Amino acid sequence: MIKADHKRFVALITGFLISGLLLWLALRDINLAHVWQAFASVKLPQLALCIAFVFGGILLRSIRWRLILGLPRSEQLQVVRATFLGVLANMILPGRAGEFVRAITLARLRGTTVAGPLAGAVIDRLVDMLVLFVAGMVIYMVYPAGALLAKWLLALAIIFATIGALVALRVSKIYNLFREQWFALLRRVISKWPVSVETFLVELKREFVQSGRSSVRTELLLVVLLILAFDYIAFYTLMLAFGLSIPPLAPLLVWVFFAAGSILPSAPGYVGVYQVAAIFSLSLYQVPAATSVAFATVFQIIMLLVALAAAGPSSMQLFKERQ
Numbered sequence: 001m002i003k004a005d006h007k008r009f010v011a012l013i014t015g016f017l018i019s020g021l022l023l024w025l026a027l028r029d030i031n032l033a034h035v036w037q038a039f040a041s042v043k044l045p046q047l048a049l050c051i052a053f054v055f056g057g058i059l060l061r062s063i064r065w066r067l068i069l070g071l072p073r074s075e076q077l078q079v080v081r082a083t084f085l086g087v088l089a090n091m092i093l094p095g096r097a098g099e100f101v102r103a104i105t106l107a108r109l110r111g112t113t114v115a116g117p118l119a120g121a122v123i124d125r126l127v128d129m130l131v132l133f134v135a136g137m138v139i140y141m142v143y144p145a146g147a148l149l150a151k152w153l154l155a156l157a158i159i160f161a162t163i164g165a166l167v168a169l170r171v172s173k174i175y176n177l178f179r180e181q182w183f184a185l186l187r188r189v190i191s192k193w194p195v196s197v198e199t200f201l202v203e204l205k206r207e208f209v210q211s212g213r214s215s216v217r218t219e220l221l222l223v224v225l226l227i228l229a230f231d232y233i234a235f236y237t238l239m240l241a242f243g244l245s246i247p248p249l250a251p252l253l254v255w256v257f258f259a260a261g262s263i264l265p266s267a268p269g270y271v272g273v274y275q276v277a278a279i280f281s282l283s284l285y286q287v288p289a290a291t292s293v294a295f296a297t298v299f300q301i302i303m304l305l306v307a308l309a310a311a312g313p314s315s316m317q318l319f320k321e322r323q
Contacts (some may be wrong), residue, residue: 034290035297038242042298044223047240049070050234055306057230058087064127064223065102067216069120075110076212082117084104084311089208099125122205132259139253190323231255238302246285257281258299 046204062083066076084103103117198215244250254277261277262270278296279289287295 029295030290035294038291038294041243045242046237050239050241051302051306053230053234053237055300058083058232059225059228060223060230064220065120065124068123078109079106082109084307088307089310091307094268102188127224131174131228132256135252138190139256234282238299244287250285254281269304274300
């Protein structure tokens with residue numbers, strides 16, 4: 001218990017240190033008065049459209065998660081509640097704790113173990129990473145985005161290669177030679193959650209198979225494309241709200257930087273991470289750093305308010321149900 005608490009404390013401190021360093025890098029040469037001016041210039045109609053598409057994107061993510069889990073449409077509302085609570089937790093807790101919050105919340109809402117929702121959340125994140133990698137490759141091939149994006153793509157490629165190697169080992173004879181080592185590693189990773197390694201692996205395999213079915217695969221692909229479209233429009237309308245006149249590819253490029261940055265451990269709401277991501281990506285279009293910082297901060301506020309508005313009633317109801 002002491003070791004687990006120590007690890008959580010180290011992870012917490014690491015996240016805050018990374019966010020603090022990135023926030024310092026983002027703000028060190030910026031006139032804060034210019035940041036406030038950028039805030040004041042935001043156009044409300046376009047901002048309202050951005051909020052609507054952020055909300056729609058989260059709803060679509062809940063549908064994607066339900067499809068991965070293989071749940072019927074009648075349970076969509078429960079998945080929506082868990083998804084918004086997870087987003088809210090990511091905005092107020094460090095280290096992407098919302099991924100575990102949404103899994104545990106859905107398990108409690110459905111009266112099941114956490115193994116299934118947790119395995120589904122893992123696959124859900126892998127889908128996000130795959131979309132990020134493909135989008136990044138498209139941008140890199142059609143736009144000279146520079147060495148930084150290339151390094152991020154290389155890091156993602158290494159991650160996918162590692163995952164692919166593990167999957168290959170899982171179905172090969174070599175896996176049996178290292179079975180105890182894999183189990184020991186997984187036990188350490190999920191030791192603080194009420195689920196056994198064996199149960200988690202069974203659910204993970206079941207949901208991989210479920211996601212690969214032809215009917216589910218088609219629907220899942222459609223939802224993935226819709227999520228990408230909603231995210232693109234959300235960034236596009238936010239750029240319009242700041243009066244930015246930039247090429248059509250810009251929202252996708254900024255989204256790639258934001259999504260790649262969110263992989264890093266950080267403080268709640270990706271503070272510092274999004275600011276640096278905005279400065280790097282928007283600098284390619286000669287957008288001032290002060291405007292970029294304001295852009296990232298407004299996006300964070302939107303995410304927090306949307307999640308709070310949608311998850312607030314659900315969180316209160318869940319609290320009453322547990323009493």
